[in-house]
Amino acid sequence: MGKFLLWAVIILAVLLVSRILSHQKAAARQAAGRRQDADTRLAAESMVRCAHCHIFLPRSEAYMSQGKTWCSADHARLGLKK
Incomplete structure (x- = not known):
């Protein structure tokens, strides 16, 4: 026991x-x-705004041209939206 x-x-x-x-x-x-x-x-990451379509995207994915930020090369080519 x-x-x-x-x-x-x-x-x-x-x-x-x-x-x-x-x-x-x-x-x-x-x-x-x-x-x-x-x-x-x-x-x-900080967010930036596309100068053409005004969407926000991460700075690392943004396309920089002409002193502005764009979401793509196409929008940089089109320029500012009227």
Whole structure:
């Protein structure tokens, strides 16, 4: 009977420790995800407006010509909308 109680206590202790560790890992993953979301928000790119059609697009995708921003080379060729 004494051996049975000893093994029961050992098994319960192992289960308790494994549960604590799994919760710590889940919390660490969740915190890392929040940090990554915050980094993504900080790295947001500025938006510019096409001089022809007036849509907004990221600066890295804009076409620069004649000192203005355009959404495509076609709109730069067409110029300002009348």
